[in-house]
Amino acid sequence: MTTVVTDNCQKCRFTDCVSVCPVECFHYDDEMLYIDPDVCIDCSACIPECPVEAIFEEDDLPEAKQEWIAINADRAAPLPVCIEAMEPLPGAEERKSELGF
């Protein structure tokens, strides 16, 4: 089991999740955040924090989002660790309302 960030994070990158993560498992690029499955302890604290509901436990991942398991696993580790909350990406609020939140 692992916990994954999915496409709703793209162009938002709110990082509320990072503030509650006990283990620094979030990594980031210019688009979004990713969870390193080897570091994440599956505490699920981040899931309710995400304002755009981008984070799922693997078991709850909708069929259409299954690919994000591999994307998180492949991308996270080589990217820099996000150790504390950052400013959301420009346009994050617009993107959030587009997503219906």
Added chain:
Amino acid sequence: MNQPGTKDNPLRIAIVGSGPSGFYSTEALIRSELTVKVDMFERLPSPYGLVRSGVAPDHQKLKQAIQVYAKIAEQPEFNFIGNVTVGKDISIAELCTTHHAVIFTYGAETNRRLGISGDDLPGSHTATEFVGWYNGHPDYRDRIFDLSHETAVIIGQGNVAADVSRILAKNVDELKHTDIAEHALAVLAESNIKNIYIIGRRGPAQAKFASKEIKEFGELAICDPLVDPDELLLNSESENELRDKSNSGSKKNYDILSKYSSLPTSNKQRQCHFTFLKSPIKIIGDGRVEKIILEKNKLTGDPMRQSARGTGQTIER
């Protein structure tokens, strides 16, 4: 004298307790702009508090948090002083003469008993004792747990109740690869427990388990979860609660419990019964626990703030 927090005059902090809060406090101090020196005092020889002695031995991944604390502990600003009890070996007043500030992060060390008649009988234990015992905590490792009876009653429906019930529900093969204490494994291997009742004061919509924890009961080798479908009937306030988007965890729990309520008859060795709307009012026994009297409850109040009220009707377990 200059303000503490500089290279010449570092801010000296004493932290009492070495669990997660102690380490996150240390991390925040080290990350601050001030120059700090942190001395962490722990009454046991080893650090990590409840991550070591609280997190269930079969939840290894959660224990990985220790790696983060170990990294913090490697920082040059950090010093660990184990086997020293603040308040006994060293006083707070003394700490105040050697440090600029003291942070207390020692958690809740004591038990809270039910406060009902019979809760001091042999066979009635707090989770602190049982969890400490199976995790090999030095304060509890010598406790005796008599598992020669067929019924165990767990009061409460949070994640600790889930841990305790799951440890009782698992067989030795499921436990021996975990880091459960050897003395506990030996006693659990001889367990006669067949029925585990997990009792909640409020209803199935208010159970506080993380859904992941409750899901594990459907995946056990020799134990099936059981839920009486009648106990899943909801009042309209609880139905409202489950429709609330911010309450999706409870909805998930309810869906899992519903699934359990329609499972075919269990032919496994053990059954774990989730039961709701009951409060313990009395424990009865001659020299040890034999029976518990539960009062049936009903819920009153507005959605999301419903509380349990006794109906006067009682049952025995």
